[in-house]
Amino acid sequence: MTAIASSSNAAPPLSKYLASTEKKTRDKAIKTLSVFLSDESRDEIPKFEMTKLWKGIFYCFWMSDKPLVQQALASELADLVLTTPNTSSALSFLNGFWETVVREWNGIDRLRLDKYLMLVRRFVNVSFRLLLRNDWDLKTCQDYNAILTNEGGPLCPTDGRVSVGLVYHIADVYLEELEKVLRSSDTDTSKPVPLVTLLSPFFILAARTPLGTTFNHLQSSLIEPLLSSYEDDPRARKRRRVDTSSQDTYPSILSNACLDDASVEVKLSTNLLRKKILRRLFEVASHAETRDANRRKLYALWKAEKEDDDVSDEE
Known part of the structure; x- marks a missing residue:
């Protein structure tokens, strides 16, 4: 498998790996993304890169099947918010999530709707955890x-x-x-x-x-x-x-x-x-x-x- 790496300090891992049909490739891409987001020295992700990133993440979740796998991935994706040490970057990541959900929601078919409802619930929860981490500033x-x-x-x-x-x-x-x-x-x-x-x-x-x-x-x-x-x-x-x-x-x-x-x-x-x-x-x-x-x-x-x-x- 081709190595998954970031080509720039500001650019996240390529979204094509996140949307791969191979579960192992998607799993590795999520772990690479977690490491990337946790790097305190990196620049904030530009908006156009964030849009591309979240399109990849959205379809990474789209490709997931079986309830336990979906639940684990939903929690893992939400926890990426807290992996980000900088509050401004964490909010930018949340903004990318909500903009993507709004843009893609009407295209979610009936069979996948429940798992996306679960994903939204996880992100509502982690948003409160982020605000709590900041003492409700x-x-x-x-x-x-x-x-x-x-x-x-x-x-x-x-x-x-x-x-x-x-x-x-x-x-x-x-x-x-x-x-x-x-x-x-x-x-x-x-x-x-x-x-x-x-x-x-x-x-x-x-x-x-x-x-x-x-x-x-x-x-x-x-x-x-x-x-x-x-x-x-x-x-x-x-x-x-x-x-x-x-x-x-x-x-x-x-x-x-x-x-x-x-x-x-x-x-x-x-x-x-x-x-x-x-x-x-x-x-x-x-x-x-x-x-x-x-x-x-x-x-x-x-x-x-x-x-x-x-x-x-x-x-």
Whole structure:
């Protein structure tokens, strides 16, 4: 087999080896890539090289078969993010992933869809691990949010290429994967997770999406379960017909969250954080960029949740 090597300090291993029909060649290419990314002395990969690299990685995963092989490869690919010692380079690698997923998603056939859903879940998880490694640094969180919401990102409200199914899946797994990361970390000594900062891409998408179905999915799968988990009074949750068992769904998030900036904020009580999340939704609804139909829905959601808080206080 031809030796796999990088021809330049800035250029990653050739993508043709990653997309080889031979599993041994693909496996060796991934290991070579891991060594390349872990080199602290290398230059940052140029965007056009990153695009080529990720096309090769995407089809490397495309060629993988058998569930256990796919699971192992998905974890190995996601862990490449943490192999990269420089945060800027790691974010660039994540940006390459999301742009490739958005570009290629509609071409994934039904038989391969499940494994790509798993891959997306792994990358949502490793993104949180990268942010945790940086102590939830505000700028790093904002830079990652920009990757998600800018043109080419999976949560961009104006990019017509983004598959609705991809948006739904990210919304479905986002809080689950954040909970897993917090549960597996030393949350007693780490800085609090800036919950609203991490969720701002979804709030922006809810405000600006032209699709009513997308708004409804974000509300039912992410926003309402989150608010419900912060509801102290289970009777209020029953009035809204929310699953009362969901209060235990995100215990690590509930006990280790602040609002926006982990470097200056402390962990907030569940009741106070819930009120601040509601306030932030109200503020997002009032933005000039918010679509009128979405503004009405956000105000209605805010009003219903606020009224439940008031009734709970009276009771």
